[in-house]
Amino acid sequence: MRIETLEARLIKPTLVKAFPLGEVKGHPRIVGPQRDMIALQAESTNGYRGWATIDTLPFPFYNPESTFEAWELLQRVGRNVVGVDMGDAEEIVDRLGPIVGHNIFKAGFANLFFDIDAQAKDVPLYRLVGGMNRTVEVGISIPKSASPEEIERQIAQGFRRIKIKVGPSYDDFKKVAQIRQTYPLLLLMVDANSSFDHNNGDHMNILKAFGELNLLMIEQPLAHDDIRHHVKLQQMFYRNQIPGRICLDESIETIDHMDQAIKGGIPIINIKIARVGGLPIAKRMIEMAESEGVATWVGGMLEPTPSKAHSLAIATHPGVNLPSDISGTAAYFKEGQDPVVEPMVRDGGYIHVKDVPGRGWDVDKNILQNITKSFIVFKSK
Numbered sequence: 001m002r003i004e005t006l007e008a009r010l011i012k013p014t015l016v017k018a019f020p021l022g023e024v025k026g027h028p029r030i031v032g033p034q035r036d037m038i039a040l041q042a043e044s045t046n047g048y049r050g051w052a053t054i055d056t057l058p059f060p061f062y063n064p065e066s067t068f069e070a071w072e073l074l075q076r077v078g079r080n081v082v083g084v085d086m087g088d089a090e091e092i093v094d095r096l097g098p099i100v101g102h103n104i105f106k107a108g109f110a111n112l113f114f115d116i117d118a119q120a121k122d123v124p125l126y127r128l129v130g131g132m133n134r135t136v137e138v139g140i141s142i143p144k145s146a147s148p149e150e151i152e153r154q155i156a157q158g159f160r161r162i163k164i165k166v167g168p169s170y171d172d173f174k175k176v177a178q179i180r181q182t183y184p185l186l187l188l189m190v191d192a193n194s195s196f197d198h199n200n201g202d203h204m205n206i207l208k209a210f211g212e213l214n215l216l217m218i219e220q221p222l223a224h225d226d227i228r229h230h231v232k233l234q235q236m237f238y239r240n241q242i243p244g245r246i247c248l249d250e251s252i253e254t255i256d257h258m259d260q261a262i263k264g265g266i267p268i269i270n271i272k273i274a275r276v277g278g279l280p281i282a283k284r285m286i287e288m289a290e291s292e293g294v295a296t297w298v299g300g301m302l303e304p305t306p307s308k309a310h311s312l313a314i315a316t317h318p319g320v321n322l323p324s325d326i327s328g329t330a331a332y333f334k335e336g337q338d339p340v341v342e343p344m345v346r347d348g349g350y351i352h353v354k355d356v357p358g359r360g361w362d363v364d365k366n367i368l369q370n371i372t373k374s375f376i377v378f379k380s381k
């Protein structure tokens with residue numbers, strides 16, 4: 001495959017509401033109300049047009065990457081992938097140059113390759129990534145700021161799995177405990193986005209209390225680069241017959257991280273195609289987990305729908321055995337801000353993948369133009 005033209009855009013779609021990830025050491029981490037990120041569109045020699053996004057956040061508070069840095073990097077390396085023959089998604093990433101880390105940046109290019117490749121091979125993207133189930137069970141992710149009433153409204157929408165963002169506070173614990181009591185059968189989980197400190201006794205007591213709630217999982221309570229203490233926490237739960245199950249998100253960036261987590265007894269991994277470096281690595285991780293009896297599900301980065309279609313494709317893989325965080329178009333973006341022609345519609349707690357060549361959800365050029373703040377084109381000649 002050869003890319004003739006690469007168009008990159010700094011885009012700033014507006015979210016329905018700013019999305020707080022919770023505080024770390026008193027610092028708020030808020031995504032939005034503008035979700036700034038980078039859109040990539042490429043045209044291949046055979047005339048196929050691919051799409052992908054670099055789903056970085058505005059500031060390096062989820063992982064060390066950020067959109068302003070990614071945009072600068074792109075100016076320097078974007079032309080490396082244009083006008084050259086490339087055999088697979090690994091090669092497009094190699095062409096970028098010797099970049100350490102920066103998985104979200106690399107994922108944009110790996111996913112762009114798969115997006116074009118599915119069209120060129122005339123197959124649905126989900127087939128290309130080993131998918132089978134055309135119906136994907138999905139859940140919703142509710143911000144930390146949501147009141148119990150707002151959470152109840154989301155439950156009423158038909159989601160079987162509800163995730164609530166939490167921080168190291170007894171108030172957050174009480175809110176979740178209350179929901180647990182009202183809905184004992186709901187697949188209820190919490191995501192702490194690394195906001196608990198393993199050296200803080202209060203924090204660890206709150207985690208132990210969350211562990212007793214029989215939640216579906218407790219996602220990434222401790223630091224983003226600390227697999228070891230997550231393993232220790234899980235082993236403490238096992239030893240004390242506490243039903244808490246740890247899921248890792250931020251900590252899993254490589255196959256090696258995955259191996260450490262699985263060997264340490266972590267029972268669940270959240271696979272984000274952006275965080276791990278794109279669809280090909282996500283596929284390998286899912287297959288690795290599947291063979292080790294570890295559960296996986298697919299998470300998101302508040303990405304626009306044509307990119308959600310990439311996550312949806314990998315979520316059809318038979319190794320993905322828990323509901324994924326893909327909640328359809330209207331949940332996060334304001335009207336007229338999500339650059340997609342036809343919305344991704346939920347059917348209760350499910351989304352049906354389209355059986356058409358490529359990703360299945362087309363880019364709306366007018367909306368894309370409206371949310372574009374900067375634009376750069378690399379041409380083969």
Ligand SMILES: [Mg+2]
Pocket residue numbers: 191193219220249250270299
């Ligand atoms: Mg998470």
